[in-house]
Amino acid sequence: MSEEVAPHTHFQYADATHQSDTAVAGMWLFLASEVLFFGGLIIAWMFCRHWQPAGFDAGGRETVLWIGTLNLFLLITSSFVYSSGLAFMEAGNIRRLVQCCVVTMAIGTLFLLLKFYEWHIDLSENLFPAGPFKITGTDAGGARMFWSFYFVATVLHALHMIIGVGLVGWVAVQARRGAFDDGWYTPVEVVGLYWSFVDIVWIVLYPVIYLVGRG
Amino acid sequence: MSQIVLPQSQISYLSDGVSLRSWLLTTDHKRIAILYMISITFFFFLGGSAAALIRYNLLVPQGMIQSAETYNRLFTMHGIIMVWFFLVPAVPVTIGNFMLPLMLGARDLAFPKLNLISWYLFMAGGACALYALFSGGIDTGWTFYTPLSSNYAQGHVAAVVIGIFISGFSSIATGLNFIVTIHRLRAPGLTWYRLPVFVWSLYSTSVIFVLATPVLAITLILLLFETLFHVGVFDPRLGGDPLLFQHLFWFYSHPAVYIMILPGLGVVSEIIPVFARKELFGYKFVVWASVSIAVIAFFVWGHHMFVSGQSLFASVTFSLLSYFVAVPSAIKVFNWLGTLHKGHIRFDAPMIYAFGFIGLFTMGGLTGLFLAALAADVELHDTYFVVAHFHYIMVGGMVSAYFAALHYWWPKMTGKMYPEMLARAAALLMFLGFNVTFFPQFILGYLGMPRRYHAYPPEFQVLNVLSSAGATILAAAYLMPLVYLTFSLFRGDRAPANPWGGLGLEWQTPSPPFTINFVVTPVVTKGPYEFPKPGIEPSDV
Secondary structure, eight states: OOOOOOTTOOTTSSSHHHHHHHHHHHHHHHHHHHHHHHHHHHHHHHHHHHHOHHHHHHHHTTSOHHHHHHHHHHHHHHHHHHHHHHHHHHTTOHHHHHHHHHHHHHHHHHHHHHHHHHHHHHHHTTOSSSSSOSOOSTTHHHHHHHHHHHHHHHHHHHHHHHHHHHHHHHHHHHHHTTOOBTTBOHHHHHHHHHHHHHHHHHHHHHIIIIIGGGO | OOOOOOTTTTSBTTTSOOSHHHHHTOOOHHHHHHHHHHHHHHHHHHHHHHHHHHHHHTTSTTOSSSOHHHHHHHHHHHHHHHIIIIIHHIIIIIIHHHHHHHHHTOSSOSOHHHHHHHHHHHHHHHHHHHHHHHTTOOOSTTTTOTTTTTTTOOSOHHHHHHHHHHHHHHHHHHHHHHHHHHHHOOOTTOOGGGSOHHHHHHHHHHHHHHHHHHHHHHHHHHHHHHHHHOOOSSOGGGTOOHHHHHHHHHHHHHHHHHHTTHHHHHHHHHHHHHHHTSOOTTHHHHHHHHHHHHHHGGGOGGGGOTTTTOOHHHHHHHHHHHHHHHHHHHHHHHHHHHHHTTOOOOOOHHHHHHHHHHHHHHHHHHHHHHHHSHHHHHHHTTBHHHHHHHHIIIIIIIIHHHHHHHHHHHHHHHSBOOOHHHHHHHHHHHHHHHHHHHHHHHHHHHHTOBTTOSOOOGGGHHHHHHHHHHHHHHHHHHHHHHHHHHHHHHHOOBOOSOTTOOOSGGGGSOSSOBTTBOSSOOOOOSOTTOOOOTTSOOOOO
8 A cells, every 4th residue: 555655755745746835835934924023123113213214314324334235245146046056956966056055155154244243343333222322412312223123133134144054054964965856855945935035134124224314 | 646654554643652752752733732732721720820819809999919019910920821821822723733634634734843843832932931920920911011011120021021922933833834734735625615614713813823923023022122221112212102012012912812712713613513413504604704804803903002092093993993803703603593593403512612602702792892982992991891801702702612622522632522411510600600700890891990900999899709709610610621521531431433423524533533643535525514404313424
């Protein structure tokens, strides 16, 4: 009665495709909940900005534009690299997939290093909203609130990045061990969805953090 | 369809390993459901003890407990534990976890490991909250309104918030798992309109889990940030807005209120056709009523804020939208009555609980309309009327539904029959005790007794004593199932595969089911409630 089934297939699935499509669906749904997570943050942000635009703009002008912009390009590039890796995987080229993963991780790590450096600059300029604060006067309240949102948003995004770098590394290790073949590479696809999502979050955060106040 | 047949496929899930490890590291949805059941039972009696102390305090006008501080901490503990650690996981995550794959003809949920992780997240969140509640507690109420929870925070607000944040991820994981499972793991022939209504209600609940819980998560993060660093997103002195917190909080928590009733509506829709031996009246209406309740849930949060100072336009809009909720709710009640009409009704314990549910849910729902009306709400806001209203829905409704589900599926889950007469007595006692406890609170609220006060004017004493007396009856009624269900595990008669003559797929498995649920995937050819014409006894499966 028992039939030959791929080793990765769990017993509740009819076949590997059934399982793979299900995993991808699960990741999309998870990303939907992530949209609501960051969406809630951005709604609150816009709401607060609406009441004190001058303070938020004054706060926004203190951000380090070049690091934010560079990081934007880095992340878009990383998504491109990882997607290329997935395309290589689909073509059966595991060696190239591993290389793409390594490059993606390197770019992700660079992003994080730049982010840490940026936080260092922010903190040394007294931009953390609690305690002594760089901006004084009528705009201080709004500017502090801008920096509250800034730190909550960037720390949450960085946590997502750290998890993402870990996941891409895990894909690379699995790929090297020969866990994937052209019939089964679901994790590569699922991690790719996650990575692109984290990238998109930054694309949304970038104008809100760096550009709106300078407009 | 190719399927893997595992060697241990013919073993009941209960005998498939007896070590602690085989339970704590299981990925079997049925065992995880049992783990949840043990956890929420613990939380239920803990939250219940807090409630008992609240009712004890309110026996005399000046309060039996001397300190208002202690009283505040007690009702906060009661609210937090009951909402997040009992009501939210009770029917969907506990009963749903067990029954969903069985009802779909699936061998497990789509992501079994995620299912186990979600239980551990739930326990971690629970541990965090318990630590805070026992090392002094907090006095903010379960709603954490700022600035009481930030500038004026006493006790471990941060720890409780972190606990709820973590358990929120458990909800998201379970909701995600359920939605994907319902989409992807239905047995052949099990089309959407052949799904049992309970599955539809789990689906609707899961949508709320996945889409509302993350908003609570980010709100709690902002609250935590504000509490820890004393910066103000919600603090008006620093340019923030406390109403923003209420908006964000209720954007989650109002849909969450429907997490606490939708699965109950599903349970009752399962039980009534079986014990009336009649097809569910208006199946599609019942189904779409569940879905529309879930959708409308996202657009009514402002009715918690009629007196918070939101604009009149917003209040009128939210009031109107809140009235809309009554439409699908009423559809359900009328369709149950339609199902009962000319049915061959059996008064087994699950059915008695279901009857209790219909009555109490209707009362709770109708008083909801009073509160949705702007003018009436100004009078009734934050009085015992509100307390009575939501207890009719959550306790009278959801807890009744939980016990209905527990009795209905107990033979399937454990392989044992419970003592029927005791169960019927407990069901009746629960209905009685509930009404004696909470009906006086409607009157108290109407007379103007505010909620959350540890003392009250002497003229309210009679009704308060009545309410506390009812609470003791209710407590006894809750302890009864704990005793006789536990007893039945050891001494109960063996349950047949299908004790009630149900037509769902879950009754086609043995009691208790095999580890892999179905050795051969069933093929579905008809709807879940197509009972034979009245008068003809169904043949047992």
